[in-house]
Amino acid sequence: MVHRMISEEALSEEIQTLVFLLWSEEWIYRDQKPELFFRIRSYENKLKTIFREWFHYPIYIGDGYVRLIKHPERKVLDPNPTHSLKYQMDYVLYACTLAFMEEKGEDQQFVLRELLESIKAYYPGGPDAISWSDHGVRTSLIRVIKTLEQERLLLMFDRAIEQFRDKEDYDLLMQISNGLRHVIRHTRLSLSEYSDKVSLREALHQEEIDDGKICEQQIWRRLFAQGCLFLTELSQDEVAYIERHGLHMQQKLEEVFQGVYLERYASTWILIHDKAREGKTIYPAYNTHSHVITVIGTHLRNRLELGEQWLNHRGYVALPSIDVFNLFVSVRRENQEHLAKSNLSDRALWEEVSNYMKRLGLVKVVNDEWIFSDALGRVAGGIVEEEESIKEETKREVEAYQNWLF
Numbered sequence: 001m002v003h004r005m006i007s008e009e010a011l012s013e014e015i016q017t018l019v020f021l022l023w024s025e026e027w028i029y030r031d032q033k034p035e036l037f038f039r040i041r042s043y044e045n046k047l048k049t050i051f052r053e054w055f056h057y058p059i060y061i062g063d064g065y066v067r068l069i070k071h072p073e074r075k076v077l078d079p080n081p082t083h084s085l086k087y088q089m090d091y092v093l094y095a096c097t098l099a100f101m102e103e104k105g106e107d108q109q110f111v112l113r114e115l116l117e118s119i120k121a122y123y124p125g126g127p128d129a130i131s132w133s134d135h136g137v138r139t140s141l142i143r144v145i146k147t148l149e150q151e152r153l154l155l156m157f158d159r160a161i162e163q164f165r166d167k168e169d170y171d172l173l174m175q176i177s178n179g180l181r182h183v184i185r186h187t188r189l190s191l192s193e194y195s196d197k198v199s200l201r202e203a204l205h206q207e208e209i210d211d212g213k214i215c216e217q218q219i220w221r222r223l224f225a226q227g228c229l230f231l232t233e234l235s236q237d238e239v240a241y242i243e244r245h246g247l248h249m250q251q252k253l254e255e256v257f258q259g260v261y262l263e264r265y266a267s268t269w270i271l272i273h274d275k276a277r278e279g280k281t282i283y284p285a286y287n288t289h290s291h292v293i294t295v296i297g298t299h300l301r302n303r304l305e306l307g308e309q310w311l312n313h314r315g316y317v318a319l320p321s322i323d324v325f326n327l328f329v330s331v332r333r334e335n336q337e338h339l340a341k342s343n344l345s346d347r348a349l350w351e352e353v354s355n356y357m358k359r360l361g362l363v364k365v366v367n368d369e370w371i372f373s374d375a376l377g378r379v380a381g382g383i384v385e386e387e388e389s390i391k392e393e394t395k396r397e398v399e400a401y402q403n404w405l406f
Helices: 002-008 013-024 034-042 044-055 088-104 112-122 135-150 161-165 178-182 197-210 215-226 236-256 288-305 321-334 346-360 374-379 392-401
Strands: 027-029 059-061 065-068 109-111 154-156 173-176 228-230 260-264 268-273 317-320 363-366 369-372
Touching (some): 013 044, 013 065, 034 065, 088 135, 288 321, 288 346, 346 363
Antiparallel strands (some): 027 065, 260 268, 317 369
């Protein structure tokens, strides 16, 4: 049971920093970040224990890289998605290429022609459903291969895959790395039995339950991955669990992760830090983005207190995207003297601010509806007048009384 984990022993600042960094950076390569790689190596056993007992996730630490191996989750947001894959075709080709690589085996070399023939066999709908004469299809495969190379799953030799975009008969030599075993998850399930991603993830979730994973570990996964957990994401079993054990979870987190706190609201839970942490988006950050969020939080709270009916049936503040943008424009105008240092247009600044809020986990967008966490109320208050050259004694005084969001 998680209750026994590490005997509720408080983690050192260095170890808990490494825990958060591993959540932020799923792959860590020795040749790219040698200092971080060896920091993790020096606490290898401790980190493996923490991730196994808190999250039911294994860590692989080899000669060249470290990887946190996440099982497919039903609703956990991945903090490190495969950014270079853009379209549905990319993901289909990515899956087909992984299937080919798994069949081929680690450390095996192959030529591009061999991969193209294999993908036609794996591709949904049969070999006639995909044509390599299509420039868009070739471009999609280039994105897939470059992604696999970035992930160190494929090694390239002397020629550039980009030339395949303009030459259908282009060929080159590649090799599968030994990192493949830590990407392909061995499962007892027959994947052919599942017609969509949702049913497969549910089956994998059930497999973990059968293996003894408990609700608490899945809740921690969401909190550490997202920072802010919307309780509607939980299953009935998990909701029942937090109703019985929520206070215990809150106390345990604060005992083990020093300076990290779990705040529980009616509709959301959120992790906060008492100071800025390595690799984390923080609030307040003494910048325009941070100021705008404070103003929006204050504005929403005040409007709700005046009786405006902005809450949806689940208890969240939910607004159409056009209303949210207009709200941002109005609060920017009302606080122009504080935000005048930004020369960006309303649309450009809102793009940056909204991305900042999403990274903090304070807002989600579903079908053009912006859903704000009720934890946004904690940011309500005055904004810092000075954006730069803050006196150190002033900054220390503010930090002493102001928590930092995760």
